[in-house]
Amino acid sequence: MTVPAAPAHPQLPQSLLDELSQLLGNRFSTSASVREHHGSDISALDPMPPDGVAYANSLDDIVAISTACYRHDVPMIAYGSGTSLEGWLQASHGGISIDVSGMDQIVQIRVDDMDVTVQPG
Structure with a gap:
């Protein structure tokens, strides 16, 4: 059985690339190696990398x-x-991977009641 290729998707708008670059600086990447890492699990x-990777350090970044x-x-x-x-990281329709691994703080x-609230990373 032949597995069909992932459908083609439009490129990211340059205005979005500019906005994320301005917002995040070096915490936004479109490099092939970073994208490949974030499209593999x-x-x-087989990996399906996103079009870009945004590293969030706070809830404000995620918003x-x-x-x-x-x-x-x-x-x-x-x-x-x-x-x-299960392949949840695969960007089958392209898009932006939001990496929350840097959000590793204990909130409360x-x-x-033996309960802890932590950030998602």
Whole structure:
């Protein structure tokens, strides 16, 4: 059985690339190696890299990145540790991978009910 190729998708708008570059500086990348890393997981599926990778360090970053992608109608793929077994990291429709691995802080510890709130990374 032949597996069909992923459908072609439009390139990212230059205005989105400019906006994310201005917003994030060197925390936004379109390099092939970074994209390949973020489009691969531990599944048996072939990599499908995103068109760009945005590294979020705060909730404000996530809101700004999401707002820009929404405004340009560009898909977003959340990226934490890259251990998906089901192919969730594959950018089958292109888009921006939002890497939250840098968001690794403990937000709140509630000893009384043995509960901890942490950031997604």
